[in-house]
Amino acid sequence: MQYISQSLTFAEDKITLTYAEEEFEVMMNWEDPLMSASAAYVCEGGGDILEIGFGMGISANYIQQHTINSHTIIENHPDIIPKAQAWAADKSNVTIVEGDWYSVKDTLSTYDGLFMDTFGDQNMKHFSSSLSSLMKVGGKATWWNSISGSNNYYDIPDVTYEVIDINPPSNTYFNYNHYLLPKKQF
Numbered sequence: 793m794q795y796i797s798q799s800l801t802f803a804e805d806k807i808t809l810t811y812a813e814e815e816f817e818v819m820m821n822w823e824d825p826l827m828s829a830s831a832a833y834v835c836e837g838g839g840d841i842l843e844i845g846f847g848m849g850i851s852a853n854y855i856q857q858h859t860i861n862s863h864t865i866i867e868n869h870p871d872i873i874p875k876a877q878a879w880a881a882d883k884s885n886v887t888i889v890e891g892d893w894y895s896v897k898d899t900l901s902t903y904d905g906l907f908m909d910t911f912g913d914q915n916m917k918h919f920s921s922s923l924s925s926l927m928k929v930g931g932k933a934t935w936w937n938s939i940s941g942s943n944n945y946y947d948i949p950d951v952t953y954e955v956i957d958i959n960p961p962s963n964t965y966f967n968y969n970h971y972l973l974p975k976k977q978f
Contacts, residue, residue: 795912800871807848807872817963818911819847826971827851829956830907830934833975835860839904842866842926844893846876851907856883864900866893894918902928909936920946927978934975940968951976 798809800818807818831854834841838859846852846867855863866889867876873890880886889896893908894915903926908919923933923946935946937953944951953972960966 795914796869798912800869802871802875815964817965819850819909820961820963821848821850822958822960822963824850825958826956826973827909828854829954829973830909831855831858833934833954833973834905834907834932836932837904837930839928839931840864840901841905841907842900842903844906844908845910846872846879846888847909847911849875849879851909852876852879852886855907856886860905861885862887864889864903866891866896868892894922897922897926900926902926902931904928904931906931906933907935908933916946920948923948923976924978929978931978932975933978934973937972937974938966940970940972944974948974948976 798811801808806820808815809818827850831851835855835858840862841855841860843852843855843865846865852865863886865876867873868891876888880888892915906926927933952975954975956971956973958971
């Protein structure tokens, strides 16, 4: 399944896609506390923040609640890009970059905070090797962690985890009672 070629359905509480007559959740509003915690971590030092994946805009709203200089958002899905652009229209410190993060990474700056939450990302295997080139010294990064353990599938060294108790509704992507928020400081 090529995610960016799939049409998305937007409801108040979730984004879904239908593939082979099955519905899959892309993002749901139960993630709100996880998005808040992710934004708080990457914005601890203020500065310039990179967000890879806009989704429902939950984390973007939380990032904007912090004192930051700039907020760059990379989004590749053609159904989500207009929503991200509309959301950013009245925010002078936000830049929307259209495209795949891996394809545009060499045109970016370096950042004090980075949050990555993508779906169907064909370039996830490059995240670990690309991360340090996007970060300033002292910068903080986190990413969506879809597993319940701390096996660090990106193989990023020196990651710690904050345990967050949750109770998600039944869905197709995360059904654990706790979330391990990865934390990496450069």
